[in-house]
Amino acid sequence: MTPTPSSQPSTTLTILGRGAWGTALANLARINNTPVQTWSYRSGDPLEPVVSNAKVILSAISMKGVAELATRLKTLPLESDVIFVTATKGLDPATKRTPSQIWQTTFPNHPVAVLSGPNLSKEIDLGLPAATVIASEDLAAAETVQELFSSDTFRVYTNTDPLGTELGGTLKNVMAIAVGVCDGLKLGTNARSALVTRALPEVMRIGTLLGGQAETFYGLSGLGDMLATCTSPLSRNYQVGYGLAQGKALDDILEELGSTAEGVNTTYVLIDRVYDEGISAPIAWQVYRLLKGKITPQEAVAALMERELKPEYCDLP
Ligand SMILES: NC(=O)C1=CN([C@@H]2O[C@H](COP(=O)(O)OP(=O)(O)OC[C@H]3O[C@@H](n4cnc5c(N)ncnc54)[C@H](O)[C@@H]3O)[C@@H](O)[C@H]2O)C=CC1
Ligand SMILES: O=C(CO)COP(=O)(O)O
Numbered sequence: 001m002t003p004t005p006s007s008q009p010s011t012t013l014t015i016l017g018r019g020a021w022g023t024a025l026a027n028l029a030r031i032n033n034t035p036v037q038t039w040s041y042r043s044g045d046p047l048e049p050v051v052s053n054a055k056v057i058l059s060a061i062s063m064k065g066v067a068e069l070a071t072r073l074k075t076l077p078l079e080s081d082v083i084f085v086t087a088t089k090g091l092d093p094a095t096k097r098t099p100s101q102i103w104q105t106t107f108p109n110h111p112v113a114v115l116s117g118p119n120l121s122k123e124i125d126l127g128l129p130a131a132t133v134i135a136s137e138d139l140a141a142a143e144t145v146q147e148l149f150s151s152d153t154f155r156v157y158t159n160t161d162p163l164g165t166e167l168g169g170t171l172k173n174v175m176a177i178a179v180g181v182c183d184g185l186k187l188g189t190n191a192r193s194a195l196v197t198r199a200l201p202e203v204m205r206i207g208t209l210l211g212g213q214a215e216t217f218y219g220l221s222g223l224g225d226m227l228a229t230c231t232s233p234l235s236r237n238y239q240v241g242y243g244l245a246q247g248k249a250l251d252d253i254l255e256e257l258g259s260t261a262e263g264v265n266t267t268y269v270l271i272d273r274v275y276d277e278g279i280s281a282p283i284a285w286q287v288y289r290l291l292k293g294k295i296t297p298q299e300a301v302a303a304l305m306e307r308e309l310k311p312e313y314c315d316l317p
Pocket of ligand 2: 089117118119120121169173176225228229234235236237238260261262
């Protein structure tokens, strides 16, 4: 399929992060003839020249750098109406906040949008069609960003639930580790289907208690992203689970990956929040115990299968 631009937007876009996702997003914007500047902290390039004239600043860096980067941007001169977009899927270990909460707290007078959906960057790099969500409480800001990325290979929907959109993308990484374990143990299609299906109410239960709207989790950024990540060996989080099922050490798996698998850190932060807030999260608990080396993959499966019997729909939000 040959991508063709859908319009000629002139808003200046700066993408922070030249990893797999930042690079794919920059290419998507260029397909649409959106002028793009990029920056990577690894390059040592100065930040100010690429952000001072930007109308939209999109962060596609790993969770571990978000708080520091937001604080750094706060010290720089920026356009008074610049829109911040976050494409990071994670939770901050220090504060347990999502990336959009960090950006919004740092820049309370600016619109903040979340970009999230079933978007495996390797497929996007191949020019395969995909869809995503841009979510912001400021619908006009979401529509501005929608225009920057939309093309006939990338269909962008807007949504006004940034937190739900972001939490769907973040929490499914934990579930993708679990499904990677399931597939690595060769437990079969029935087991995988059961796990992915039970993962959805777990994500919804946690996600709504943390502030997302229930219906968002049935959409592209929720169920859609869960299906992408839990069914594709391209997913790095799935690969973490798969490797654990093969008896590999977590550190070795992460080193072999050589890029970000946010689900590991997300599990640790999530379990803290789940514990503090008394939320039932049986799959996430088993992933946590497995990542911490407290149980084997087989014991994690047994723990899920031996839980108390109950009706199917007793714990939806
Ligand atoms: N690759 C994918 O298919 C997708 C990734 N994402 C999310 O995007 C985020 C980035 O993922 P990838 O680009 O795939 O990872 P990557 O490992 O390819 O790149 C990580 C990026 O973060 C930057 N970075 C790391 N530590 C930093 C720090 N302390 N300060 C500033 N920058 C720092 C790196 O320089 C690099 O640009 C993750 O949260 C991931 O979950 C979201 C959707 C799709
Ligand atoms: O978020 C993603 C797809 O939407 C990328 O998944 P991984 O980080 O597991 O590779």
